[in-house]
Amino acid sequence: MSPEFNLIKQYFTRPTNHTLLGVGDDAALVQTQVGMQLAISADMLVSGTHFFADTDAYKLGWKSLAVNISDMAAMGAQPKWATLAIALPAIDEKWLAAFSQGFFACADTFNVDLIGGDTTRGPLTISVQIMGEAGVGKSLRRDHAKVGDQIWVSGELGTAALALNALMDKLTLDEKQLETYRKSLEQPEPRVALGLALRDIANSAIDISDGLLSDLGHILEQSEVSAEIYLNDIPCNEYVSSHLHEEPVQKMLLAGGDDYELCFTAPIEMQYKIKELSKQLSLKLTHIGHIIPQKDGASKVVVSDDNGNIIEIKETGFDHFA
16 A cells, blocks of 8 residues: 555545545545535645644644634534645654544544545645535525624634734743633634524524634625714623733734634624524623725724724734735
8 A cells, every 4th residue: 555545544544424435436425415515615824824834743634624614604504524635744653642632532522534645755734625515505605694793702802812812922921821822722612502593583594714804804705785883882802801902912803813713794683693592502692883884885884992092903803925
């Protein structure tokens, strides 16, 4: 057996739950349920661009799948199948063992089958395709936001960006703070249960991967609307809250990215269901603004503080080609 196929057999082959034929043949065979549609997405993580070269392999394995599962959550889809294509500088048994353990820990948590992929030699690059099921006409989309909708976010924002800036020596956190905050950066928790529950509540949704302003902006563009949000209403950790008057911290909160929380819009009459859902899931859901008509024919996000001052952030999120 060649080193490539031995690698696949040893680290990435195991029994599956939703699959007729998985890893080991020319293609996988899956059976979707009657009345369901496939939701399909893909993400790539590149060493030096999306993660540090010395990132813990277990955590990288988790994150490489988690960021894709988050796309399923944003669509209100149940994640079920994934493929993994990975380029490796060399075969490192210790690294592969830890990476695959992290990947499958995430897969087990969200009941996802790895059904195929590819391996090759090259700069460390991880590409995952995720597939899930959503009921016909039930998926959440970016293009259904309505004027008058409330804008909500899950969890807290800015924590991953805070940890990243500390790791890059752009700010100083004590050891305990960094240990607490970096988990948001390295092991994000996809909001699958929330996405599934929002299918009959929300008009639109997106996961926050590149930054709140950038990702909310995608909803606005697709729905041809604008938005007003309130800086001091955006949920964040204690450090960000206490430094919110500082421009770099405002940027972390509004444009930092890597949050993998959900941003969604819903009619105002749904707010009581959303608050009840927050209790049921033990998950903070916060109203941060509302959808308004386009201004001057353009989709814009207007951010204001408690004093009514407009907050200007030039960089609205992560730019993949900056």
